[in-house]
Amino acid sequence: xxxxxxxxxxxxxxxxxxxxxxxxxxxxxxxxxxxxxxxxxxxxxxxxxxxxxxxxxxxxxxxxxxxxxxxxxxxxxxxxxxxxxxxxxxxxxxxxxxxxxxxxxxxxxxxxxxxxxxxxxxxxxxxxxxxxxxxxxxxxxxxxxxxxxxxxxxxxxxxxxxxxxxxxxx
Amino acid sequence: xxxxxxxxxxxxxxxxxxxxxxxxxxxxxxxxxxxxxxxxxxxxxxxxxxxxxxxxxxxxxxxxxxxxxxxxxxxxxxxxxxxxxxxxxxxxxxxxxxxxxxxxxxxxxxxxxxxxxxxxxxxxxxxxxxxxxxxxxxxxxxxxxxxxxxxxxxxxxxxxxxxxxxxxxxxxxx
Numbered sequence: 001x002x003x004x005x006x007x008x009x010x011x012x013x014x015x016x017x018x019x020x021x022x023x024x025x026x027x028x029x030x031x032x033x034x035x036x037x038x039x040x041x042x043x044x045x046x047x048x049x050x051x052x053x054x055x056x057x058x059x060x061x062x063x064x065x066x067x068x069x070x071x072x073x074x075x076x077x078x079x080x081x082x083x084x085x086x087x088x089x090x091x092x093x094x095x096x097x098x099x100x101x102x103x104x105x106x107x108x109x110x111x112x113x114x115x116x117x118x119x120x121x122x123x124x125x126x127x128x129x130x131x132x133x134x135x136x137x138x139x140x141x142x143x144x145x146x147x148x149x150x151x152x153x154x155x156x157x158x159x160x161x162x163x164x165x166x167x168x169x170x
Numbered sequence: 171x172x173x174x175x176x177x178x179x180x181x182x183x184x185x186x187x188x189x190x191x192x193x194x195x196x197x198x199x200x201x202x203x204x205x206x207x208x209x210x211x212x213x214x215x216x217x218x219x220x221x222x223x224x225x226x227x228x229x230x231x232x233x234x235x236x237x238x239x240x241x242x243x244x245x246x247x248x249x250x251x252x253x254x255x256x257x258x259x260x261x262x263x264x265x266x267x268x269x270x271x272x273x274x275x276x277x278x279x280x281x282x283x284x285x286x287x288x289x290x291x292x293x294x295x296x297x298x299x300x301x302x303x304x305x306x307x308x309x310x311x312x313x314x315x316x317x318x319x320x321x322x323x324x325x326x327x328x329x330x331x332x333x334x335x336x337x338x339x340x341x342x343x344x
Contacts, residue, residue, distance in 0.1 A: 003239070011232060018226045032226060036235055043239045104213040105220065128221045130190055152186045159184050162210045 001046040010042055013056050016129060017063045023124045024067040026113070034070065038062045057131075060139040064121065111161050112154075118146075119154035126151055173205070180211065 001009075014035055021031035038059055042049065052058050112120060121140055125131045131139070136147050179196055182188045188196070200208070200215040228234075288294040 003236075006239070007236075011235070014231065014235075015225045019221065019224050022224070028227065032228060032231070035226065036231075036238070039235050040238055105217055108214060108217040124221075127193070127218045130193070130222075132190060148186055155184055155186060158214065162214075165210060 001043075001050065006043060006046070009055050010039060010059060013059050014039065016056070017059055019128065020060060020121075020124060021063050021067045023112075023120060023128075024064070024117075025070060030070060031067075034063060034066050037066055041066075054135065054138065057135050057138045060125075061141065064139060108158075111158055115154050115157055118142075119150045119157070122147055122150040123154040123158075127155075176208075 017035045017038055018028075018031050021034040022028055025031050025034065041062055042055075042059060049055075049058065112123060115123065118140075122136060125136045125139060126133075133144060133147055136142075137144055140147065142150075176196075176199055179188065179192055183193065183196060197215050197219055200212040201219070204212045288297065
């Protein structure tokens with residue numbers, strides 16, 4: 001792989017990698033560091049990666065592993081700096097949308113952040129990024145059953161929350 | 171899409187039976203106006219869409235990565251090449267040194283005895299004959315000595331014969 005193919009095939013995945021790392025780490029600064037680390041890792045290991053078909057899934061997998069390494073070394077929860085996350089996310093919205101959506105979006109962010117790690121990963125990859133089940137298996141190194149069960153549990157946890165909100169008129 | 175279809179699709183979504191296309195349809199649907207009862211679900215799908223637009227908020231990001239990559243490249247390769255060739259060279263050096271010393275030792279232990287001693291073929295023939303004769307002479311001598319072993323054989327046979335006869339003698343005595 002030369003620099004040109006790297007720029008075409010690997011570099012454009014940076015936003016996806018960033019979002020995934022951010023979902024796991026909850027900090028945009030750290031997510032950015034992880035993405036940088038991933039890209040450099042991919043470049044340095046490019047000789048061995050020549051035969052990899054799905055470069056994007058491969059990058060996502062490295063992102064997951066590096067993010068989890070960081071989480072473990074810090075021994076802290078990824079859900080802490082939610083505020084920071086909101087800030088970045090809202091940069092892409094107009095001021096009008098921002099005020100309208102802020103509360104709702106924050107609530108959903110909290111809901112998803114409260115999910116167990118695996119469910120959070122799966123719901124992010126499927127519902128935010130729109131990956132196929134096969135790709136999710138590849139990224140998370142899980143089998144199809146585990147992925148489907150995690151997604152089912154994640155979606156149902158969200159649904160339960162909605163039902164509660166509706167029932168109590170929150 | 172009417173509300174019934176949407177409800178069916180949503181039910182499928184909660185059960186994780188929707189395809190990616192159907193999930194995109196849901197997203198598209200919830201972009202528009204929705205009834206009050208669907209507000210929460212609509213927010214969820216809008217949330218997913220908003221999240222997907224999130225980007226690395228660093229204008230220099232690509233440049234930084236490319237710079238780091240370029241820094242990494244040269245010395246990474248040089249070290250690797252040196253490492254591989256270095257290993258081969260070191261291995262060869264050890265083998266060559268070892269064979270050299272072993273050869274020297276062997277030469278010291280067994281000085282060369284066989285060398286061309288005769289330049290005249292006839293003389294060489296004479297000398298060879300002499301040597302062969304000497305061998306055959308001593309061979310004959312050895313054969314003569316070896317024939318004496320027969321004496322032992324005979325003695326052994328006699329003893330065996332006797333030992334076979336003995337019990338008979340004893341029984342007759344008794």
